[in-house]
Amino acid sequence: MFVFIYMNFASEFNNFVEKEEQQHLANVKQQLAKVYSQYNSWQGISQSVHLWRSIVAPKSKPVKSKPKSSVASKPLQPTPSLLWINLPADLLKTGQRISLYNAEKQVVVGKPQIADNPHIEPIVINKNTVGWLGLMPSRLVENSPAKAFLTAQFHNYFMITLLVILLAFVMAILLSRHLTKPIKQIVHGTNQLNKGNFSNRITPLTRDELGILTSNVNELANTLEHNQQMRFQWMSDTSHELKTPITVLRSHLLAVQDGVFIADEKRINLLIEQVDNLNHIVDDLAQLVNNDTANLTYHFNKLDLTKVFKLALQNFSARFKERSLTLNNESLIAAPQYFINADKDRLMQLFTNLLENTCRYTHAGGQVNITICKNLKRKEVTLCIQDSAPGVKSEELNKLFERFYRVEKSRNREFGGSGLGLALCQQIVLAHNGDITLGHSALGGLEAKITLPLFE
Incomplete structure (x- = not known):
């Protein structure tokens, strides 16, 4: 310039x-x-x-001086x-x-x-x-007034140029430090994530794109830290769940070997029951892994939700009679066809797990209400299953979807559950772009509400 x-x-x-x-x-x-x-x-x-x-x-x-001025102009x-x-x-x-x-x-x-x-x-x-x-x-x-003037202007422009370059250099240093400081922080934060330090957080210094990136990195760190904790908890719970029936099997077999117990029909049935419990846990784990990693196992088709749930409910009719549970499903019987885009086998698995929990944990002689309705504005259908006592505390409702979680008093190991059923249910509903929530039932027990989008 x-x-x-x-x-x-x-x-x-x-x-x-x-x-x-x-x-x-x-x-x-x-x-x-x-x-x-x-x-x-x-x-x-x-x-x-x-x-x-x-x-x-x-x-x-020459310019004339002013008449009244006493100083010579x-x-x-x-x-x-x-x-x-x-x-x-x-x-x-x-x-x-x-x-x-x-x-x-x-x-x-x-x-x-x-x-x-x-x-x-x-x-x-x-x-x-x-x-x-x-x-x-x-x-x-040489030394003409015009040339002297040009020389003077050259020196003036040259000095201005040097000052501008110096100012630009100083501003570049200050601006580069201002811009690189948050970048260096982000680099340091990501390096900590690479080293496995998921508890490290970056303090946002700006509100621009770098500030947004910093917030995203912090959210990523939160997710990784949570996943790490869940993974450790998963490994701990899995080893504990598998160790329990194995320990029972080993202790009984050693007792039979030492002659403490007799390998009669009752003892063998007890051992078979522990093997079945172990097999049930392994099956639930396999199904849960498939839902987490293999979405291609879903085969979506146009299905009637009412028909599929009636079929699942029919399979539990004997269990309801065995537990003396009163079933109120007039809403389901009177419901028309509600078509959804879903995998029939996965839906059957979803309804089987929910009905199994209802039969397993509801006190004998209790009551079960089933309702189904459609929301035209949102173009979705809602299926609600309510059972009677025992209920669940409010602080434990959200934890029921966690793997291996059980409510101590009512959802414990004596009922044979692995603590994976509701986690599987949540995975299946999410794969169908739906939503599942748990709440307090008007009957004093648990309410499971499933919302699925209607087929268009």
Whole structure:
């Protein structure tokens, strides 16, 4: 920018100076023509230096002082910033660089040889050339006012450029530090995540895109930390769940081997029951892993939700009679067809787990209510299963979806559950773009509410 501005300024300024010199030269020619016409020769010029100087180098008129001023006034000097707008007479010293020659190109005033002048113009009177004017342009003269002015401006621009570069350098350092500080923090935070330090958090320093990125990294750290804790809990719970039936099996088998117990039908049935319990836990684990990692196992089709649930409910009719549970399903019987996009086997697995929990944990002689309804605005269908006592505390409702979690008093190991059924149910509902919630039942027990989108 400095080079461009200076070159443009120098070019325009030289053009301006050249025009001023041409104008000055034209005025000199006009006055010399009058003098030549008066004397019919250049004798007046050659004999009077004062006359020559008054023509080629006129002086500016001094500014008159104010009448009432007691201080002697001096001629006002042009302001530097306005110096080249209204040039004082002969400020460029053009008169000192003008030479006069007669018609035969012999010197009258100035340089001895007319060829020494780069610029030559004739003085014509009545179509006759009576003399020649030679001019040495200001741009070709060392230490000329125009050249001195250009040099001064070059130094000014150069100093301004250096100051701007210095200011830009300082601002670049400050700005780079301001920009790189949050980036370095993010890099440090991600390095900590790579090392497994999921408890590390980054303090947001800005509210721009880097601040958003910092928040996202912190959320990622929260998720990784939670997943790590869940993984440790998963491994601990899994080993504990598998260890319990294995310990029972080993203790009974050792007792039979040592002769403490007799391997009768009752003892063998107990061992088979423990094997079945162990097999049930392994099956639940396998199903849960499949739901977590293999979404391609779902085969979605247009299904009637009411029909599928009635089929699942029919399979539990004997269990309801065995537990003396009163079933209220008038809403289900009167319900029309509600078509959804779903996997039939997964839905059967979902309903089987829910009904199994109801039969297993509801006190004998209790009651079960089943309702189904459609929401036209949201284009979804809601299935609700309510059972009677025992209930679940409010702080434990959300924990029921956690793997291996059981309510101590009512959902304990004596009922044979693995604590994975509701976790499987949640996975299945989410795979169908639905929602499942657990709450308090009006009958005093648990309410499971399943919402699924209708088929469009």
